[in-house]
Amino acid sequence: MSQSDRLTEDENATMRILWDRGGASVSELAIATRQPATTTLNLLHGLRRKGAVERQQAGRDIVYRPRLNRETARSHALGRLLCGDSTTPDNGLGVVVLRESDIDPKDWADLQAEIAQRRKA
Missing domain, CATH: 1.10.10.10 (Winged helix-like DNA-binding domain superfamily/Winged helix DNA-binding domain)
Incomplete structure (x- = not known):
């Protein structure tokens, strides 16, 4: 998208x-x-x-x-958060607001691990 x-x-x-x-x-x-x-x-x-x-x-x-399924929308939002896009100045963790209930628990755990890893770098 x-x-x-x-x-x-x-x-x-x-x-x-x-x-x-x-x-x-x-x-x-x-x-x-x-x-x-x-x-x-x-x-x-x-x-x-x-x-x-x-x-x-x-x-x-x-x-x-x-027509757009929930999983595709979730994937797009997570991708923007993790990979950044042209609107984020550092092309890194952009600001995306998601409700925790919109994210699969495994995806949420992966996201938290990615954030922790990027903070260490």
């Missing part, structure tokens, strides 16, 4: 709901995120442009389903 394709915190929150539910309508997402439907719809349009969600007709409703 390029820098312009990275997910914002609001987009990540929306994706977590979609991953958990497998799909949801705009109104369901608006209720779950406690945001106005117009804000939710704008987030979904952005996620569609990034290729993270797809829109499907389900009877009379339009349902948004994740």
Whole structure:
């Protein structure tokens, strides 16, 4: 995912709901995120442009389903944290905020070991 394709915190929150539910309508997402439907719809349009969600007709409703899987998103975030990118001045451990529940326990342990190793260097 390029820098312009990275997910914002609001987009990540929306994706977590979609991953958990497998799909949801705009109104369901608006209720779950406690945001106005117009804000939710704008987030979904952005996620569609990034290729993270797809829109499907389900009877009379339009349902948004994740195209980007949770593991791929997690992998991108961890890669940016460990390897850095062009936006981090030292091209090292960038600042990425992740909820501990978003990270597999083994990945979390590996991440902590990598941080400890880099601090010794």
